[in-house]
Amino acid sequence: MATTDGTTDSRQPLISIRNVCLSYGNFQALTDVSVDFYQGEMVGLVGDNGAGKTTLIRIISGIIPPTSGEVYFDGERITKFYPKKAIDLGLECIQQTIGICDNLSVGRNYFLGREPTKRFFGVPFLDKKKIRDASAKVVHDFGLRDTVDVDDEIALLSGGEKQTFKIARAVTFRNRVIIMDEPTNHLSVRERAHVNELAVQLKQQGLLVIYITHDIFQIHRIADRIVIMENGRKVTDVPRDAMSAEALEGIIRDGGRAPAKGPKPS
Amino acid sequence: MRQFIGSIVRRHPEGVTISMVVLISLAFAVITQGSWLSVGNMQSLSQLTAVLAVMAFGEAIVIATGEIDISVGSVSGIGALAFLGLAPVVGSGLALLGALACGILIGAINGVFVALLGLPSLLVTLGTLFLFQGIGYAVTSGFSFAATDSVRQQWIYNAVGNSGVAGVNAGVIWALVVLVVLQLVVFETPVGNRILAVGGDAASSFSRGVNVTKIKFGVFVVSGLLAAFAGVLDAAFIGYADGSFGATMELSAIAAAVLGGCHLTGGRISLIGTLFGAFVLRGIQSFLILLGVQPQWYILVVGLIVVLASLADRTLTRFATKQ
Secondary structure, X not given: OEOOOOOEOOOOOOEEEEEEEEEEOOEEEEEEXXXXXXXXXXXXXXXOOOOOHHHHHHHHOOOOOOOEEEEEEOOXXXXXXXXXXXXXXXXXXXXXXXXXXXXXXXHHHHHOOOOOEEEEOOEEEEOHHHHHHHHHHHHHHOOOOOOOOOOOEHHHOOHHHHHXXXXXXXXXXXXXXXXXXXXXXXXXXXXXXXXXXXXXXHHHOOOEEEEEEOOHXXXXXXXXXXXXEEOOEEEEEEEHHHOOHHHHHHHHHOOOOOOOOXXXXX | XXXXXXXXXXXXXXXXXXXXXXHHHHHHHHHOOOHHHOHHHHHHHHHHHHHHHHHHHHHHHHXXXXXXXXXXHHHHXXXXXXXHXXXXXXXXXXXXXXXXXXXXXXXXXXXXXXXXXXXXXXXXXXXXXXXXXXXXXXXXXXXXXXXXXXXXXXXXXXXXXXXXXXXXXXXXXXXXXXXXXXXXXXXXXXXXXHHHHHHHOHHHHHHOOOOXXXXXXXXXXXXXXXXXXXXXXXXXXXXXXEXXXXXXXXXXHHHHHHHOOOOOOOOOOOHHHHHHHHHHHHHHHHHHXXXXXXXXXXHHHHHHHHXXXXXXXXXXXXXXXXX
């Protein structure tokens, strides 16, 4: 099938965004965005603040419906947009600003929306032992300090610990797609390296990883493909080897005007 | 030590209210030289507490999602009027179902405007508070509905009214049943987890796949149902109801919930605390009556308590969530 950069690809994209627009009243957040994502690749979604990266992945993860355009998942057109649908299709998203309810315990946050139950007289009750044990194992495997009690409110965790928690949750429930929106925010240098290693591992396990970041140099080292957005449009979509990180940075700095040798903006 | 106290306060927000109940009970008993603690006063106090608590439990569930329902006073009035109005015609069993259906319907109206259309619950339920108060006055047109002698013989009427087990009024037993059921639903089931999650952070729970609209709609229906049931319990105990039935009860219900450790910002509630909150309010009321104080002062005292309780609550929460 024809991909957005004009070449042909025999594989069917796992997620295909076609001519998607999104507007809030007069504000045009996304303008005619078309992009394909394939199983087993890592795509770096890069761009300045307000470029539309987060808006795009909010559409993919079902949080907001597009104003116009089409979204396909595994060849099937998506007509109704809500997060439960995306989760059921096997998509886990590490959102930058949302995803944690401060008032709930670590364990309850971990299983929110997919709580394990035990039935008594046909009524589903929370399986608290499973919630406690499973979440404790995961948060400690991901290096949260031993004093973290999964029965305590998650509000007691630091920003970095919450970020680690979100990553741990997404990775453990991984299925087909993992989207990471600025996953290394709030993290120390060592933790950043760990998250990037993890993203590569997930890709190698055959998942589609969409990695959103400001840092073109960091993502250029690990991604297979780089998509640059600017002012709600996709301006560049190239395999990693096609351009150097410096050249890509130049595109971002110039506000999306691609140099002559790069592919034409859509 | 601070960590220890903090963790207790975080996990048991009703602790303060319960200790308050013990303290004021002692104080009231001493000041009234025992008559506040007498069996007779405790029986009437427990009945009044039960009616308020049933309404306040529904309010607490709504508060858990970060919304508020101030229509509950009128809804209890409609529930009482529907029950007493229908009972002589269709029998108290069907009248009870009819009254509860009215509560569910009003709750669903609130739910449609708040959950589906996204209007602020304060405005929507303020509107339905007046609307159904008006309907209450209109259907009674200055008279009151009273239970007829034949209705008073029916067992269902007595099961929600004047009967009791071992000196405990039927209303108190019903309140405890509602408490146990809601306590299990809110804290032990997936639905409860999602109710609390929506109140904590609606956008985050939505992103985790929680159907926020359904949850918010559901809590308003439950609140309407329980408010109507509270009206039935009260009406069947007293035996009559007029157009002003349930008026200002919404204030006491909200006060009981807040006093019991429910945060108006949502996500943190205590139903056991709410029960004790209702007891504190009704206890103060009966104390003032025993002292011969004019009943108008009760409203003033409730206002003072709510303001002080919110202040104490915030101070304590800040203390508890600080590392």
